[in-house]
Structure formats: C-alpha cells, structure tokens
Amino acid sequence: MRRYNQGQVVLEIDGFPSQNTRYNRAYVLVLPTTQIIGPDGKSISLSELQQGQNVAVLLRSGGKGNLVGMGVARKMWVE
Template sequence: MITKDVRNWLGALTFLISLCLSGCQSGNAPASSPIETNRSLAPQRVDIRGSILSSQYSDGQVILEVERLSPSPDSRYDRAYVLVLPTAQMVDSEGLSVSISELRPGQNVAILLRAGGQGNRTGIGVARKLWIEDRF
C-alpha cells in the first residue's frame, strides 16, 4: 500500500516538474530578434551581397547584374551575373515571398548561388535563394 502511494506521488511530481520546465522554455524567449537591427533575413556569408545594377527579363526569367557595395569578407564576389528562375526562393526584408517582377535596379540584395557559382572576382550562376534587403 505504501509503494502504491509513493508511485502516485512520484508520477504527480514528475508531471509537475515537466510542466514547470516546459513553461520556462517559452518564457525566456527574447521579445525582439536580432534581425530587426539590420533588417536582413539573409545569412551573414553569401555569394554576392550588393545592389542590382541592371535586370533583363525574358521568358519568365531574369538576369541580374549585381555589384558589391563595399569590400566585405562576407561576400564571395565583387560582381555577379545571376540567372533568377521562377523556382528560386525570393523573400523581402520582412520574410514575405516576392515575385521576379519586383526585382528592380537599385535594390539591395543578398544571393546564394547554386553550386556556389563560377568565377574568381566576377561570379556567374543561377540563384538558389535571394533576399531583398533594406537600403544601407
């Protein structure tokens, strides 16, 4: 009879401890994310981060010429010619999906290329993921 009571108390105690611990995890979450400071959802290291110099639209795809704004170890190329297919993931600074028609010269972008692209200082490749960033 005593072992039965101990088992019941142990089960109730285990339940209460797990309930308290699960509540603590969500209570310690930060109120604001560090992304809000620089308004970019892109990772720090990308193939090209810069401004769109020109865009040419043809048959549902766009070729972008992107030039890096300033020397940075976080950008692989100084300049890149990027083919953007409709299947590429494109998001704005708030994480919302955008279409190819919204890409304009003068916008700041960060791009990851499929297979890392080709070239040394000037990259050529197909966009895997593209982030539109706020102006610096």
C-alpha cells in the first residue's frame, strides 16, 4: 500500500516468511534518493511500482523484534 503525506511517500510492505525476511510488516519512507531497481536491472521511478508486486528493501533504521520494521528505504528491488 502506498500513502502520500505532505509530499512524502510511505509504503506498507507485508513480509513473506523466509530466512532473508527480518520483519512481518514494514513501513518504509521512500525518498527521492532511494534507488529502485526493476526486474530487468534498470532503475525505475516510484510511480512504476504497483500494489501486489514483490519487492526487496534495504532499510536504514529498524524495528522491534521481528514484527514491524520502520525506516527509510536506501534501495529497493522489484522481483
């Protein structure tokens, strides 16, 4: 889910259980400096992301335990 607030974009991302997933859910602030990589390995814009796509996110910040992560996206990959 994507939310706009005062010119900023926050994504709500549900995690899939795997050894590479740290959180069950994450709230991710996407900045203009966030690098978003499409399935073909090339950069894409935030407007090209669609609800329901699988993404991997490298976060700066953290959360509590393994329930909810909150942070700023440094890099995102669309899978």
